Amino acid sequence: MQKKINFPPIIYLLVLALAGSGSYWLLTKKSTPSSEAIAQTTPISKPTPQIIVQPQPVKALPGQLDTVPMFNSNSPEWVKTEGILLSTFPSTGKAVPTAHLNFPFQGRFDVFIHHQTHTPKDLQTFYLGVMLHNPGKQPVAVDVLQAATYLTQDAPYITLPTYQENPENTAYAGPGDRAVHDVLQGKRQADSPAKLVIPPGQSRMLLNHPTPVRNLEKPINGRSALMRLNSSGRVYAASLTMFAKKNPDGSDKAPTLEEWQTLLNTGSLAGPRDKAPTPPEQTSGQLIYGRVAGVQQGSKWQAQLVDSPGAKDFTIPQSGQAVSYVLSTLRRGRLGTNQNQTARMLVRYPDTAYESHGNYCVEYNLSLPFYNPTDKPQTVTLTIETPLKEDKLSRGGLLFQKPPRDFPFLRGSVRLRYKDEQGKENTRYVHLWHRTGQVLEPLETLMIPPGSRKSVQIDFIYPPDSTPPQVLTVRTQ
Structure with a gap:
């Protein structure tokens, strides 16, 4: 990435x-x-930016990624030609064997799609298809647990406030941002099937949606999708793109299952291809992460933030002190922790990313069982922030700057859950739109009475089109 x-x-x-x-x-x-x-x-x-050093401890995030595989179709990002985006089908009988990675799914798995197009030939409409195939001799049922897909034209990349309450998913900056928030809230869009039953030896379309550019102010559009699935048996998956055929009245005609199958069997990889990534063994010089096209291992990271392994409490920092935990760290961006949270690739194309850099669509579940050991009430703040990217902390702490850099490196929503002073369960959905290096006001402020405990749960799905790494900072005022 x-x-x-x-x-x-x-x-x-x-x-x-x-x-x-x-x-x-x-x-x-x-x-x-x-x-x-x-x-x-x-x-x-x-103006010359003012560099600000936050010297608090920076810790690796407890826990680890689960082993749920994710079908991750994100290369090429900008599509101009028809073809196969990602196929985990076997290569047997295919015209271009190298376009197929031979990886079956069974049980829980996720499907993530993110592709865009700019000024295609004759402003034709690209269709994006996701096909599932049952290679066995018994029917396979695929339950669609959550699913959301949006076009860029319906969720444009816009500037938003730093924080915005977002209980109904009305604040978003990009189609991936909007889609993952739906899934975080457990939604399945109305046009997504609740279940696909695939007969033996046959295929069915999970997605068959257009990405039109004609009649737009600028001929640019894209589509993001995230789907969480559970399959009763082995299935293969493929994402493909082709230009729409025309109906007699000149309107776009959605491709048929047979047309998608022909493309899968006879087509090659869609283009143009993205830049090839830097090999992992190269430790100096320019680093190109590359775009992802393959199957990654891991779709969720659960973390219990406590004083030490086996402990039950997160003892809040002393007055005026803070501690940070890293989020979505990656090669050359570990912020002094030596922790690379990036999901590894189980299969991939040779010209695509070696790892799932940025952990797009990985859900983070962070539990913070705060304990105030003092005899006075304490005010604790929580902030998710994007420091300047470093592998090692060159100045003894996290680096920020005023003014921040121009680009937004985090744009997505988080969910916070905790009990208020009256014991009532409180849930907030807050959209974040942060530039890199930005010095931020707290996301949440809590008062913890003397000698008492207060648990906070923070959940988010790492939004596509964000750039890691981030940190969660806990500070006692």
Whole structure:
């Protein structure tokens, strides 16, 4: 996963040009006494950011990823040609054997899809299909536990407030952001089947949805989807993309199951391909994480944050002190902990990511059983924040800066659950939109009476189009 904002390519070029210049240029058309009606260029220097060091302890996150496999289809990100995005079918009988990874699913597994297109030929509509195949001799039932999919046009990448209450999923910045919040809330969209029954030796479509660009203000669109499934038997999965055929009236026609099967059997990988990733053994020079296309191991990380293994309490920091726990760490971004939380790939294409960098769509469940050992009430704050990325802490603590860097590195929702002072269960859904290095106000503030305990549960699904690593900081005021 490369650090980027999902804007059109022309915007990328503009941002790169501005960033490389070291200053912005203001063009004015007003004439001056010394230059009659000649345009002036006046440099406006960008302020030197103030680096802020937070020297509190930074700890690895307890727990580990589970072993639930995730079908992760995210390369190529920008699609221009028809073809196979990701296939775990066997290669036997296929025209392009290298496009098939031969990995069956059974029991619990997840499907994550995230692809975009920009100005396809003749502004044709891309259809995105997800096919499941039963290779056995008995019917297989696939339960769709949760499912959500959105287009970029329905969930655009926009600037939002740093914090925004989001109980109804009305705050989002990107289709992946919107989709994972639905799943966090346990939803299955109305157009998603509750169950697929696949006869022996046959296939069924789990998803067959368009990504139109015609009649949009800009011919750019994409689709993100997250589905949690449970299969009673072995199934293979494939994500594919093809241009829509036309109905007699000129409208788009959804591809049939037979057309998808023909593409699977005869097609090659869709393009253009993303940049090849840097091999894990390379420890210096440019690092290209690459986009993911394969099956990763792990879809959930459960963590009990306590004083030590086997303990039952999280003793709050002393007054004025803090502690941070890392979230979604990755190669060269471990923030001094030596912990790489990234899911490993069980199968992958050779030109795609070696690991699932960023843990897109991995759910984090964090339990914090706070204990106040003092004889006075204490105020504790919780903040999820994005420090400047480092592998080792070069200045003895997490680095932030004022002003923060321009790009949003975290945009998604979290759920907080705890009992208030009256013992009533309190649940908040809060959308976060944070720039990297941003110094933040707390996400939540709690008062813990003397000698008492208060448990807090924080849950979130790491949102696509965010950039790791992050930390959870607990501070006693």
